[in-house]
Amino acid sequence: MVMVVEIVSKEFIKPTSPTPHHLRTHLLSFLDQFLPSIYVPMVLFYMDQERSIPAATSNSRRSQLLKESLSETLTLFYPLAGRIKDHLSIDCNDEGAYYVEARVNHPLREFLNHTDSSYVSQLLPAEATWTATTAGGYIAMIQITTFACGGISLGAFLSHIIFDGPAATTFISSWAALTRKCGEEAGSPNFDAAFVFPQSVAYPREATLSALFSPFLKKGICRSMRIVFDASAIDLLKVKTASSSVRDPTRVEVVSALLCKCIMATFKAKSGIQKSTLITHAVNLRQRAVPQFSKHSMGNFLCMAAALVRANETGLDNLVCHLRKAIRKADANFVTALQGDGGWLKFSEYVKEIGKEWNGEAGEIDFIGFTSWCNFGLYEIDFGWGKPTWVTCTASTKSEAVFMNTIVLMDTKMGNGIEAWVFLEEQHMVMLEQNQELLAFGNLERSPLSLKVDYSV
Secondary structure, three states: OOOOOOOEEEEEEEEEOOHHHHEEEOOOOOOHOOOOEEEEEEEEEOOOOOOOOHHHHHHHHHHHHHHHHHHHHHHHHHHHHOEEOOOOEEOOOOOOEEEEEEEEEEOOOHHHHHOOOHHHHHHHOOOOOOOOOOOEEEEEEEEEEEEOOOEEEEEEEEEEOOOOOOOOOOOOOHHHHHHOHEEEHOOEEOHHHHHOOOOOOOHHHHHHHHOHHHOOOOEEEEEEEEEEEOHHHHHHHHHHHHHOOOOOOOOHHHHHHHHHHHHHHHHHHHHHHOOEEEEEEEOHHHHHOOOOOOEOOOOOOEEEEEEEEEOOOOOOOHHHHHHHHHOOOOOOOHHHHHOOOOHHHHHHHHHHHHHHHOOOOOOHHHEEEEEOOOOHHHHHOOOOOOOEEEEEOOOEEEEOOOOEEEEOOOOOOOOOOOEEEEEEEHHHHHHHOOOOOOOOOOOOOHHHHHHOOOOOO
16 A cells, blocks of 8 residues: 655754753764764554544644644753764754654554555655764654544654664653653653763774674665564574573574574575674663663663674574673673773774674675664653554665665564564575574564554544
8 A cells, every 4th residue: 555645844843941051062972983873763653542532633732742842852852952063972052853744644554454564664754874964964853644543653763873772762752751741750861971981083983883894785675574573482482492501591582593593594595605694783781780871871872792603503592692692791891891081992992803703704704783672662652642553663665775684673562572674685585584484483574453452443
């Protein structure tokens, strides 16, 4: 089904109160320097629950309420209303967050019942790209789309220059709390990352994420696919992958291991050779510090865990063991070593060590990169008209891309399932979707409404 999105308005939402002069320049941390300044996409879908209110009246009221509460939220999250100044700072000039209102003359249910989710890209305020934003770029872009039934979608582009997944969740959750007039539930953001992980003009470019994985960047037709693993399938995987080394594998570990094994099989089928594979997983450092950092800490509190898996180590138990060992290197001692003036140097050395895993011979090994958005609480974000029916970070589509072999893991609406967004070269994807071991545990492209309690609209 073709979605036709009509843009109703475009404007800038400014903070309710001006940002104090001493906060006008927000310094980035060296962890912010490590990551590319692309946008983090997110779309939340809300089925209409206010049947006693005419859709037109409800939408008008929501529109005004959302803009007013966003203005209040931007007073707390003041860098979001600013602009990128350079690779080290944000100009908190209160010019406002870019805000788009749109509408679709069909019920939301018609789209959420479809397995094809390529329409999602139209619900974002700009086109997704791997191109880094430059000086003057927006920090936050929002699109609110209303549907004929009264349902809405909230599409957000938040700059990775200051947002990782948990930070993005904190912002949207706080906006939701203020929309509900529950200010006491809004998180009090902490923008002290640059004091904990001080930036450095000397931070080496070769120790950035873009440089680290540049040997694996290539242009081609990239295809994305959504694979859903329900709780029962994950329980079976845990039994299958448990070993004397890892007796209690997590759902993220077992799904990651299965996807790695199946994707590695497609690489072998294509090339005729089982190569070693570098597997990376983004690690949230907030909960690994002692004492823990606030969950409302803004900025990028991420590092990359990396495991080099040899060609003869493709068993699920081996893969789980490799992943856990790599992730657990980011422990309290590691986080402590990164703090303070010398932290950037230790971190850049850590990144360079990962690069040495393939000794510059990227063509001799394969690569698979994971990001997990599980346990972020995205399905708890309530603006006052119920919790989201579906939350996604991307759209199923084909596109020209330079960064493939990546997977984003997200919670499902019901239970302890996982929704995996897989990005592969077209010819690899064709083989992956026929992999029998994957199909034994995962469901390909299920409609979002098949994963939730049914609401009649």
